[in-house]
Amino acid sequence: MDNLGIVFLAELVGTAMLVLLGCGVVANVALAKTKGNNGGFLMVNFGWGLAVFAGVTVSYASGAQLNPAVTLGLVANGATEFGMGVPVNVVSVLTYIAAQLIGAIIGAVFCWVAYKQHFDAEPVAANKLGVFSTGPAIRSYGWNLVTEIIGTFVLVFVVIGFGGGRQGDGGLAALGALPVALLVIGIGASLGGPTGYAINPARDLGPRLAHAFLPIQGKGGSDWSYSWVPVVGPIIGGVLAGFAAIPLLPLIG
Template sequence: MDNLGTIFLSEVVGTAMLLLLGAGVVANVILTKNKGFGGGWLLINFGWGLAVFAGVTVSYASGAHLNPAVTLGLAAAGKIDSDNPFLTVIVYIVAQLIGAFIGAVLAWLAYKNHFDEEPDPAAKLGVFSTGPAIRSYAWNLITEIIGTFVLVFVVIGFGKGGDPDTNTPAGLAALGALPVAFLVVAIGASLGGPTGYAINPARDLGPRIAHALLPIRGKGSSDWSYSWVPIVGPIIGGVLAGWLSLVLLPAAS
């Protein structure tokens, strides 16, 4: 698949949809004066799962990676179908970061009045990016590695490189939108508590940049000291999943 323009647009649209709805459910639950305020962790889990469902649905043309860890994991497993895999990977990742930034900005616009009324800077940042329940960089990193490994390993195992009958490129779309939504809910419910389960560098970095740049009243710090964890952890987890799939999932190679 070498239509880089199609890949770029598809990933921007899909990742923007993912972040609009994903950041939106967090805003609804944690910003005061919302009708969903206090909805709880499971509402956030299901909201993110359905956000993935929507993102995958609208980014079928690129295979719906929506996540640099997925892209790098598929590359490690040799599943990037391109004459120039390196350039293709770069296009995927840049598009994902741009889409995540756009989606976060749209979520902020949807909740602008509630951001203005929210007194807690940490709650405002929590809409945009993840943060640990207990700050311990090494253990936070391990949590993100494990959660992302599960995501990418299952994507590769279920998708097996894409569906040749429908010409679906390898990616989340190879599972279908509903199974990958359930997978994300499962990861959040089981492994999300320690770090908020970024499991996606673009999901965390793009919105964190948006938080830093947007004129959010009383927003406080963007917590850049933690920002490397939800980037490095998912990349390691995704690449490990890609490599180990070659051994542990031989039918998918």
């Protein structure tokens, strides 16, 4: 139980750091009167990659999963142990996911605090929501779902392929912070165009909840009609990757 508490704290802090910096780079690009306004999608890709680097670095104790799709993908892959020797069971899985969601909400709140004046100055409600959550370039729920499944499959498959499912850490920490950061940049640059590549249910749902309850001037709605896509798609993609990677384990040592 002591180890599970440390794991919870590590996942919470790591996910909060991930979302603070990730949503922060979107705020810098999207909101009015910032130094990085109109910096472009590639700047967002690099910012999210470095956000992952920071989140993984501060959450090695838990295996730095930071993503329910990774957690469930590792379970599907047959992991028996998470970070700090925590056994894989219903309680530990729920602990990871709860910490990730709460951490994502906290990170989003601090992002809003950091950019409070720019949220106030931004006239377009969609730009404000875009800081917190993803949205499709072309709204087509079925195809948007497919995009999220594919992007998350790549993330989890590569994590497991490089050792995330078999080295005891049970997460991104086994792969290493820098390779994971580069992987996320690559996914964003290659597959992020259609949906903004949530590839993480907590990263999208947590900030979307923060957007809903924070007193943001002129924020508009939180687009709940789309909100299921960046939750369901990554879960499906992560689980499929976990199952698909099973035959690889004897080949990669």
